[in-house]
Amino acid sequence: MAETKKTHALKARLPRGLVDRHAGQIKASEKMLATIREVYERYGFEPVETPLIEYTDALGKFLPDQDRPNEGVFSFQDDDEQWLSLRYDLTAPLARYVAENFEALPKPYRSYRAGWVFRNEKPGPGRFRQFMQFDADTVGAASPAADAEMCMMMADTLEALGIPRGQYVIRVNNRKVLDGVMEAIGLAGEDKASQRLTVLRAIDKLDKFGVEGVRLLLGAGRKDESGDFTKGADLDEAQIIELLQVVGADEKHIVSLQDAARFDAADDDEVVKAGDASSVVLNSLVLDEWEVILSRSESGRQGLAELREIAALLKSAGYGTKRVRISPSVVRGLEYYTGPVFEAELLFETVNDDGQPARFGSVGGGGRYDGLVGRFRSEPVPATGFSIGVSRLMAALSALGEISVEAEAGPVVVTVFDRDRMGDYQRMVKALRDAGIRAELYLGGSGPKAQLKYADRRNSPCVIIQGGDELAKGVVQIKDLAAGKAAAASVSDNAAWREERPGQFEVPEAELVAAVRGIIEGARA
RNA sequence: GCAGCUGUAGCUCAGUUGGUUAGAGCGUCGGAUUGUGGCUCCGAAGGUCGGUGGUUCGAGCCCACCCAGCUGUACCA
Secondary structure (H helix, E strand, O other): OOOOOOHHHHOOOOOOOOOOOOOOHHHHHHHHHHHHHHHHHHHEEEEEEEEOOOHHHHHHOOOOOOOOOOOOOOOOEEOOEEEEEOOOOOOHHHHHHHHHOOOOOOOOOOEEEEEEOOOOOOOOOOOOOOOEEEEEEEOOOOHHHHHHHHHHHHHHHHHHHHOOOEEEEEEEEEEEHHHHHHHOOOOOHHHHHHHHHHHHHHHHHHHHHHHHHHHHHHOOOEEEEOOOEEOOOOOOHHHHHHHHHHHHHOOEEEEEEEHHHHHHOOOOOOEEEEOOEEEEEOOOHHHHHHHHHHOOOOHHHHHHHHHHHHHHHHHHHOOOOEEEEEOOOOOOOOOOOOEEEEEEEEEEEEEEOOOEEEEEEEEEEEEEEOOOHHHHHOOOEEEEEEEEEHHHHHHHHHHOOOOOOOOOOOOEEEEOOOHHHHHHHHHHHHHHHHHHOOEEOOOOOOHHHHHHHHHHHOOOOEEEEHHHHHHHHEEEEEEEEEHHHHHHHOOOHHHHHHHHHHHEEEEEHHHHHHHHHHHHHHHHH
């Protein structure tokens, strides 16, 4: 028999871009999902679930002019050679579901769902190849009221999760506005399509590179810090100025506090302090700012009208710019959004692993996708929705101290000091379980020391000990591990520590359950 | 994809101009203490030095290529 060397053992390794989740993380995320669900239910949305796998054509991810799916999606062929893919978001599968069950569903159809999605691309910090999204969508409502509701619901959700008002903002824009501006500066027409894409990508990077970086990307191009060069959109100076007038207009939609009453500002509107003066951020002002340039194009006028309606509805419902703000640099996905787009951004800073201050940034987004369901049907079907990045939001919440991924209390451990009496120990475990207390019998083969160590690692509230001495007296020893740890701090001598048995007391076996309950409830208080 | 940086024990890292048997701390396991967590002390296990080829009497160290990871950037439904 050949000698089996350890070095030949199969290496246990997690594929890159994927994560294991331990008990604390799972419980924390379940709690978080429950909170989100509650908000959505309150808005009248109902759950629906679709599978992780769809036909690739339903996801719309075949490469153009090729019989192969996009590399970014995990795909494989069925027995009949049809391509299947792991879903890469929850929107395309919903569109498939709605189209397939169109007659049976009440419309407008409001639904929500949480689930894993997969992207086969390079992982990075905070970017995984499998991650969870939590979506809500309204299908069959063309009214901007549906979009406004999405924004309000997103704001309510973040607050329900414990993110204070002012530490987040929902930014809203409209793709028709962006299209309108581009049209106005002479970028209309099929031949300019790729240039328009480059422009949109450049605008999307406003918060990353700032106005100057975007200016470079709109013009000749930009070199990053590793020396790599990104080619720009090649706009001329006049076009760039006009574009930035709309897109870089953030600082302009404010009015001085003295004038706020005249503009009917709400309490909930953002106030910006600069020196002695204070100014209020108003959604209506940024829209006024755009009026002239957008009037030059039909889609610009449309987009502006939709945003005005959204802004008015938000105001009526009492949502000021602290919560939802018209923001010209929001772009979102390039493929299917057709109207209003939204993004949920966290504003607070935290310290990352390297001690560098870091912003969480976007934790969710969405928008109107009027073409997506219609792909499956002969008539157009309007739809709007948004998606929350669950893992990212969870990282943010734990940084805020709103949730903890620390392991919570483990089960009570009944130790085995006498191997012949497993039945007796099992009976104690059963009694505890019947009383609704998490409890387990030590199932390993090690001695008392190891058993105590095990209970310590399980974060058990207490252990139950009954050796020969206790049996003779009809009692059990109960050791409160937390109390013992506290008492041990002042003891440095091991003999004394063992003699003292900190946190340990003796009760008649009949009082076992009551004594354990006392410890658990004491720890909770 | 492009660019830069980095690969030595489970983790964090030392390792001399290229010179015998590659080390430390932490962690793990065991013992002191077979009826008790922590502290302390003692001991043990754990390595194809990322891979392949080359230079050399001799490579963890030098060279080439490859692989992986990290960071930035591109793409991102």
